[in-house]
Amino acid sequence: MLFDAHNRAFAFFGGVPKQMVYDNLKAVVQTILIGKERQFNPRFMALANHYLFEPVACTPASGWEKGQVENQVGNIREWLFTPRPRFACLTDLNDWLALRCRELASRRHPTEERPIAEVFAEERSALRAVVAPFDGYLEEMLRVSSTCLVRVDYNRYSVPAEFAGKAVSVRLAAYRLRIVHDMQIIAEHPRQFGRNHLICAPWHYLPVLAKKPGALRHGVPFIEWDLPIPIRHVRDRLLKQPKGDRAFFELLQLAREAGMEPLQVACELSLEAGIVTGAIVMNELRRLLTPPQPEVISLPEQLRLRSEPLADCARYDVLRGGAHVLY
Structure with missing residues (x-):
């Protein structure tokens, strides 16, 4: 979900900032060392290296480093989630949030007499262009059961029958699950949330x-x-x-x-x-x-035969001679 959030944010902003500040969440920081030293999550560093931004971790118990972030979080909750909206799926929620953010960007900037969207349009030039989104997933090696299933997060997903009993790599992303064998994707399913779901593809x-x-x-x-x-x-x-x-x-x-x-x-x-x-x-x-019959080609007059060859069956009588018979 963290990788998907970055991909969506950079696509919405139209670029990548040079630095990103994080509040030491476990998905980003594995170990807090002395001062500003941190041991970052290797998979998160793959994301940072892909987009070429510098991750900066906050100092614990130093609220002033985050500026007005806490106040802005309260404002976002009031503007977007009061009253609390309801949606059938996360896709509908994300689409509505993107639309609502564009509507909020039409408001006046707090320090300038211009809309927020106009001010941000000038700042967008400082962002680094996104060449390709990061393929963020967590990978785990599993063995396919005799019933052609793999179990991921308390749910079961089907795999083609020819891979029953074999070891496969399961790549779990935010909203999809891919099953790989010998570097080839052999199955793909939408990710299910909750427990005890059975997702079967009949073709498998x-x-x-x-x-x-x-x-x-x-x-x-x-x-x-x-x-x-x-x-x-x-x-x-x-x-x-x-x-x-x-x-x-x-x-x-x-x-x-x-x-x-x-x-x-x-x-x-x-x-x-x-x-x-x-x-x-x-x-x-x-x-x-059945493929259709080829169309009749209309030849130009210059390519037509002037005298068509005649079938001469008498030529086969020569082969009937005794000299050509092999015993």
């Missing part, structure tokens, strides 16, 4: 269906799969047919490479025809995925 378990197609009926990743309505109708009708689970698995296997949109169109065509079987849906899907 598709190889399991090759051995156990019946999991389509009772498997947790597939029961709660929010499929498009035509695909859902075809699935329900196929599962009532003999070996329908195997037929739907084959459709999903092809749709994994081609995408869900062609499968949805194929299901719609089958439903309109009134005959829904695995073979018919598969035929419609393959027809949609």
Whole structure:
């Protein structure tokens, strides 16, 4: 969250200051030494080196070093959080805060007869431009369980079935979680807050269906799969047919490479025809995925043959001669 706050602040301000002052929070300062000496968090120093700013830690019990920060915190609470707003998610809250800050910037500057935004526009030239945001995350090595899950912060996230039992690197950011194996991202999920959440991507378990197609009926990743309505109708009708689970698995296997949109169109065509079987849906899907025939090229008159060659089948009679027969 600290890394994400810096990224958002620098993007909002349009640059990076030369110095940043911190009040010795644990995520920034690991150890307070004598005087101004500090042992900073290595991951935080990676952030500071990325943006090229100097972190400065306050002296404990020296309130004068922070100037009017405490008073400004009280003002911000009054301007933004009184009465306390409510939002469905943190994204809505952040969007509203950015909009509210721009509205407050239209107020008069406390020491000048100009709006705050106009004064800050002049000071922005002193900021260092942001070349690229810092990829801030905490990394942990974990082993994937036999059920293709990793446990992070009391929640479980799915991993592709082929990595079951293998060690992976989990990179936890503010709002997302990435799972890496051999320097390749193999899974990505939105981060869940709270406890005992199960986040499953049905595509991760598709190889399991090759051995156990019946999991389509009772498997947790597939029961709660929010499929498009035509695909859902075809699935329900196929599962009532003999070996329908195997037929739907084959459709999903092809749709994994081609995408869900062609499968949805194929299901719609089958439903309109009134005959829904695995073979018919598969035929419609393959027809949609077949590349179109190349267009006929219109040759200019100069490239056309003046005398087209004639087929001379008599040439093959020469090969029938006894001299050319091998025993």
